[in-house]
Structure formats: structure tokens, C-alpha cells
Amino acid sequence: MAEARLINVGFGNLVVARRVIGVIDPKSAPMKRLREDAKNEHRLVDATQGHKTRSIIVMDSNHLILSSVQPATIRQRFLQEGGSE
Numbered sequence: 001m002a003e004a005r006l007i008n009v010g011f012g013n014l015v016v017a018r019r020v021i022g023v024i025d026p027k028s029a030p031m032k033r034l035r036e037d038a039k040n041e042h043r044l045v046d047a048t049q050g051h052k053t054r055s056i057i058v059m060d061s062n063h064l065i066l067s068s069v070q071p072a073t074i075r076q077r078f079l080q081e082g083g084s085e
Contacts, residue, residue: 013047038064
């Protein structure tokens with residue numbers, strides 16, 4: 001069985017790369033509503049460690065992960081050869 005590739009989303013928090021659907025900017029009104037809905041439905045994971053939310057990671061399980069890392073930085077981590085394992 002292949003090992004899961006992990007991506008650092010800030011402060012030592014990791015997500016399984018193949019389970020990520022998208023990484024989006026949290027500033028727009030639809031993203032704020034999406035975040036609020038996930039919170040109300042207990043599908044929100046806050047990985048910011050109290051810092052400003054700079055990206056929202058959408059998982060295939062319909063969970064949202066809040067990250068203090070910029071979407072462009074997370075994208076680079078996905079593109080890096082081998083990534084964090």
C-alpha cells in the first residue's frame with residue numbers, strides 16, 4: 001500500500017494531499033458563508049493556532065480546514081517534488 005503524501009498547512013498541521021479538493025481564499029462572501037455553514041455542521045477544523053485565516057482547504061470528506069498559510073504557498077507545497085512525508 002502506498003504511503004500517504006502529507007502537506008504542511010501551518011504550525012506542524014498536516015493534511016493528506018490526495019484528500020484535498022481545493023484551496024481557496026477566505027475573503028469573499030460565499031466563502032464566509034461556506035465557513036459559517038461548516039462551523040454550524042461541525043465540519044470545520046481550525047488549524048490557524050489563533051492566527052489570521054489566509055486560506056480554506058476543502059477536503060473530500062466535506063470538511064473545511066482553516067489555515068494561516070497563503071493559498072499560493074500551499075500550492076507550492078503541493079507542487080514540490082515528493083512533498084512532506
